[in-house]
Amino acid sequence: MFSRFLQRAPENFLNAQHMRDVRAGRRGFLAQALAAATAATATAAATATPAQTSQGDPAILELPAHSKGLGQPVAARPYGLPSEWEKNLQRRESPGLTRVSQGSVSFSPLQGLFGIITPNGLHFERHHQGWWDIDPSKHRLMVNGSDASLLKRPMVFNMDELMRLPSVSRMHFIECGANTGMEWGNAAVPTVQYTHGMLSCSEFTGVPLRTLLELCGADFKRGAFVLAEGADGSGMTRTIPMSLILSGEVLVAYGQNGEMLRPENGYPLRLVVPGVQGVSWIKYLRRIELGDMPYATKDETIHYVDLMPDGTHRQYSSIQEVKSVITSPSGGQVLLDKGFHSITGLAWSGRGKIRRVDVSVDGGRNWKPARLEGPVMYKCLSRFNADFVWDGKPAVFQSRAVDDTGHIQPSYRELRRVRASRSIYHNNAIQSWALGESGEVKNVQIG
Numbered sequence: 001m002f003s004r005f006l007q008r009a010p011e012n013f014l015n016a017q018h019m020r021d022v023r024a025g026r027r028g029f030l031a032q033a034l035a036a037a038t039a040a041t042a043t044a045a046a047t048a049t050p051a052q053t054s055q056g057d058p059a060i061l062e063l064p065a066h067s068k069g070l071g072q073p074v075a076a077r078p079y080g081l082p083s084e085w086e087k088n089l090q091r092r093e094s095p096g097l098t099r100v101s102q103g104s105v106s107f108s109p110l111q112g113l114f115g116i117i118t119p120n121g122l123h124f125e126r127h128h129q130g131w132w133d134i135d136p137s138k139h140r141l142m143v144n145g146s147d148a149s150l151l152k153r154p155m156v157f158n159m160d161e162l163m164r165l166p167s168v169s170r171m172h173f174i175e176c177g178a179n180t181g182m183e184w185g186n187a188a189v190p191t192v193q194y195t196h197g198m199l200s201c202s203e204f205t206g207v208p209l210r211t212l213l214e215l216c217g218a219d220f221k222r223g224a225f226v227l228a229e230g231a232d233g234s235g236m237t238r239t240i241p242m243s244l245i246l247s248g249e250v251l252v253a254y255g256q257n258g259e260m261l262r263p264e265n266g267y268p269l270r271l272v273v274p275g276v277q278g279v280s281w282i283k284y285l286r287r288i289e290l291g292d293m294p295y296a297t298k299d300e301t302i303h304y305v306d307l308m309p310d311g312t313h314r315q316y317s318s319i320q321e322v323k324s325v326i327t328s329p330s331g332g333q334v335l336l337d338k339g340f341h342s343i344t345g346l347a348w349s350g351r352g353k354i355r356r357v358d359v360s361v362d363g364g365r366n367w368k369p370a371r372l373e374g375p376v377m378y379k380c381l382s383r384f385n386a387d388f389v390w391d392g393k394p395a396v397f398q399s400r401a402v403d404d405t406g407h408i409q410p411s412y413r414e415l416r417r418v419r420a421s422r423s424i425y426h427n428n429a430i431q432s433w434a435l436g437e438s439g440e441v442k443n444v445q446i447g
C-alpha cells in the first residue's frame with residue numbers, strides 16, 4: 001500500500017518536498033518496471049478502476065525476517081498500540097492559536113482516518129483550563145432544581161449508582177462550534193486536520209438524562225431548561241433546552257467506543273448532546289440543574305455567540321448545520337501520478353441524517369452524486385466516496401451535503417451573504433481543494 005502510506009504522511013504540507021522526491025522516484029521506477037502495464041493503466045483510467053500494481057517489483061521474491069523468525073508473544077503490550085509505522089498519525093495543536101496549551105485545541109487527523117469512527121487516542125481535544133484524570137470513586141453528579149418545586153427529589157449519584165442504571169449506546173459526531181472558524185475571512189490553514197479537525201465521532205454509552213430527571217421527580221412542563229456544569233476549573237456551564245432532553249437523545253455518558261471515556265474527553269462522565277456544538281457536551285460533568293429559563297452563562301453570552309453582518313450577536317445558535325469535507329485528496333497531500341484516485345470524505349448534520357452528497361472536481365461547475373457508505377445514521381458522521389481519474393490538469397475538489405430536513409450546505413458566497421466574514425463559529429461552507437499540475441493539493445476558497 002505504497003501510495004496510501006504517502007497520502008497518510010504526517011504534517012504532509014511540511015513534507016511536500018519529501019513527497020515530490022518519493023513521487024519522482026516512484027515515477028522513474030514505474031517508467032522502467034511498468035512499461036508493459038501502460039496499456040492496462042490507460043484502460044483503467046477510461047473505466048475508472050484502479051490498476052496500478054507493483055507488478056515486476058522484485059521485493060515480492062525476498063523472504064524478509066518476519067517470514068522466517070519468531071514473532072512477539074501475546075500481551076507483550078497489555079493495552080494495544082498502533083503500528084510503529086503509523087506514529088505520524090497524531091492529533092496536533094495549531095501553534096500560536098492560544099496563549100497556553102491548557103486553553104487550546106488538538107485537531108483530529110481526518111486525512112488519515114477511515115470509515116466514521118474516531119479512534120479514542122485521536123479524538124480531538126478542546127480544553128478551557130486543561131484536562132484532569134479524575135478518580136472515579138470520588139466523582140459525584142448532583143441533580144437539583146433551581147427551586148424546590150421544579151424537582152421533588154434532588155439527588156447526588158456516584159459512578160457505581162449511575163452505571164447500575166439502564167444504559168444505551170449511540171453513534172454520534174461531536175464538532176466544536178469553532179471548527180473551520182479560522183477560514184471565515186480567507187483560506188488560512190493548510191490541511192484538513194486544521195480546517196475541519198475539531199470533529200470526531202464515537203459510540204457513546206450512558207444513561208439518558210431524561211431517566212435521571214424522572215428519578216428525581218422533575219416537573220417536565222415548567223422545567224423547560226437544564227444547566228450542565230463541569231468539574232474542571234473553567235466553570236463550563238451551558239443551557240440545554242428540554243425539547244432535546246425529552247427525546248431521550250441527551251446522554252450522561254461514561255463510555256466511548258467500548259471503553260471508559262478518555263481523561264481528555266471528560267473521564268469519568270460527560271454530557272452527550274447530539275447535533276449540538278461541542279461546548280454543550282460538558283466534560284467532567286458534576287451538576288445538572290433544572291430551571292424554567294435559559295441561564296445566559298458566560299459561555300453563552302461572552303463566548304459562543306455569532307457576530308452578524310449588522311453588528312448584533314446571535315445567541316444559542318447551537319445546532320451544527322449540514323456540512324461535509326473531502327478528507328482525501330486534501331490540502332498538503334500529493335497525488336502520485338495521473339490516473340485513478342478515490343475521492344473520500346465525511347458528511348454530517350446536527351439536524352438528522354445525511355440524504356446525499358454531491359462532489360465536483362471543477363470548482364462547482366458540475367456536480368455528481370457521491371456514494372454514501374452505510375450505515376447512514378442520525379446525527380452521525382457519514383462516509384462518502386467518489387471516483388476521479390486525473391488527466392494531469394489542475395482541478396478543484398468540492399463536496400456539498402444535503403440532510404434529510406432538506407438543508408443544503410452553502411457556498412462561501414451564500415454563507416457570507418447572511419453571516420458576513422468576521423464570525424468565529426458555525427462555518428459550514430463548502431470546502432475547496434485545488435489540485436495543481438505538480439500533483440500538490442492546496443486549500444483555496446471559491447465564491
Ligand SMILES: Nc1nc2c(c(=O)[nH]1)N[C@H]1C(S)=C(S)[C@@H](COP(=O)(O)O)O[C@H]1N2
Pocket residue numbers: 123124125126127128129174175176177229230231232234236264265266277278279280281282283284285
Ligand atoms: N468541563 C468542560 N467541558 C467542556 C469543555 C471544557 O473545557 N471543560 N470544552 C467544551 C468544548 S468548547 C468542546 S468543543 C468539547 C470538546 O470535547 P473533546 O475535548 O472531548 O473533543 O468539550 C466541551 N466541554
Ligand SMILES: [Mo]
Pocket residue numbers: 126175176177178278279
Ligand atoms: Mo468548542
